[in-house]
Amino acid sequence: MNASPLLHAVCLAGGLAQCRLGGCVLERPTRAALCTSFGLLLAAELLFGLRPLFGINASAVGRLLMVAGFAYGCRAFAVRAFADVEALLRGMLREREEHLAAQNARLSAQSAAVVRLSGDRSLNEGDLDDALARIAETAVPVLEAHRAAVWLFSPDRETLACRGAFVAAPGAPAVCDTLRVADHGVFLHALENRRVCTSRDAGADPCFGPAVAAVLGQDRPVSFMAAGVRLGGALAGLCCVARMETGHAWHVDQEMFLGTLADLTALALESHDRMRDQRARRESEERLNALIEAIPDHVCIKDDQGRWLVANRARLLDFGLEGVDYVGRTDAELAHLQKPGGCEMDLSLVTDALARRVGHLEYCLANTYPGGDGKAYDVVKKALAGPDGRLKGLMVLGRDVTTYRAALDELRAAMARRKHDQEALAARQVEIEALNRGLEHRVAEAVEESRRKDLLLLHQSRLAAMGEMIGNIAHQWRQPLNALSLLVANLAWDAKNGPVSEAETDLMYRQCHDILNAMSRTIDDFRNFFKPDKQVEAFDVGDTVREALRLVEASLKTHRIEVELDLPECPPVLGYRGEYSQVILNLLANARDAVQGTRGRGGRIRVSAACRDGHVDVHVEDDGGGMSQEVARHLFEPYYSTKPQDKGTGLGLYMSRQIIEGHMMGKILAENTETGAVFTVSVPVAPPGDAASREEA
Structure with a gap:
């Protein structure tokens, strides 16, 4: 303690002034401790100054006062330190409470959204497009996003198609329709290995950047989050949300909620497939029932205890069970409910047991009615076994062959009559062949006679034409012969009355020659005509x-x-x-x-x-x-x-x-x-x- 108490008091006063100037508000205990420490230190300094007057006792009291001042000063600083720590802890606790309150609010909204979506009609009834649209619409407000979309793989897994989209921000661009899988392999590979992928600046992220740019159509500042939709362990699509700003921090509960939405999407896909399969199965059952009802043969399916499960109208009519509730009843029980005239069921128990034992049974059943009429049925019974080989039921098919058997009997009688007729026909054929041989000879004679008649007609026609031609020749020659006669008469006259000149003789010769040539040409024309x-x-x-x-x-x-x-x-x-x-x-x-x-x-x-x-x-x-x-x-x-x-x-x-x-x-x-x-x-x-x-x- 070489330092002067006054110096320490000055230090305390300086610290107090610094707190005042720094704006720190000191609590009352701290101020009281500092003032007490300042007073004790001043009193100790005063006693040290009066030590020559009071001696050793003044010096001992001064030291006690100085120690007490130091103690109160330390107490003041300790109280201040503890107050700062308390304030810091209180601030941290308040921030934690605010964070938990916000998280609880988000979790409440998320839970309400999950409950609402879980009970949504479209999700439960397999309306996939409506369910995906509601999932995207729910994701935007709950995750405080500007847009959300659900993408599903095409059947060939070459493209991703947007099946549900919701845009909250007025300035946000529309969602594109499809993405080529080959162009975004890195992004999809990341989703296959992680449940949820997030980014505060997706445009600058090499994993998210190409996909975000393709979805938005241009480069934009985006905070992005995506979760994979999995069916059977394989990636079937993705759910994604985005804020049109960078630096947004996605909370863990938001990541988990987006994963839940992806699970709900998978559930919607499964519900859609299940409802589609149910519709297909129901349609198939309706077609099968319609087919069974339309079949004119008997159809009946029984369980392993012989109880009727399915029977078509033809079987019910022939067994006298039309209008009877047959489902779940055995042949013995239904025998008491039969209408008069129905087929007997006494043989069914025996044949059913035999069919279950051998697996397949065929037989013919003849049923005679009280009026004397009867019917015949071809019956086939087939045991139905499950995948484990155990007997599950029995299928019974019956066909009314009464008409067929009657037709078969008629056919046999007709075949017998035909055989008899064929034998008679063969005998008649022998007679006809004998007649044909004689007929061929007579036909040949008739043809030859007809040919002779035709030749005779042709000959007569040519003779008639020749007679006509002779008349024509006469007409043709009459004038030339008259001219030739006149020329000969003139030549004779000239010879009697005097000499005939050579020129006149040549002229008459040429005229006679021309007439004779003309007559010769006429002969050639007629000869060529009859050639x-x-x-x-x-x-x-x-x-x-x-x-x-x-x-x-x-x-x-x-x-x-x-x-x-x-x-x-x-x-x-x-x-x-x-x-x-x-x-x-x-x-x-x-x-x-x-x-x-x-x-x-x-x-x-x-x-x-x-x-x-x-x-x-x-x-x-x-x-x-x-x-x-x-x-x-x-x-x-x-x-x-x-x-x-x-x-x-x-x-x-x-x-x-x-x-x-x-x-x-x-x-x-x-x-x-x-x-x-x-x-x-x-x-x-x-x-x-x-x-x-x-x-x-």
């Missing part, structure tokens, strides 16, 4: 018509019949040229006779040709008055003619039809006009290749 055709050829119809017309030209002139020709150039046709000429000549002769028979002398015949629809048509029209309906009906029949017997055979038009329709695949038609009749001969045009090749030949 038989040996092969099919392409020929011009106009030229053929003109050649035929030259043969009857003299006869037509004799009867003063005018001929009008309209023969434009037409494609060639394919056939027998001579036969075609014979047809045209026959039509011209008939037209001449018709005109001559009506008018006597004078008249008109018009011959025209046209090409249409791949055919060349030749029309021979006259003004001979036409023909009656009776004549038109028999026109093309053999031996039918309106001419006198010595002038017509009735074969011309018949043979013309045989030639045109049988040999040239054409048509010959006849019809009346206002003044007469017109005959049309239509034959197909020759194919281009055949026509060209025959023209070159």
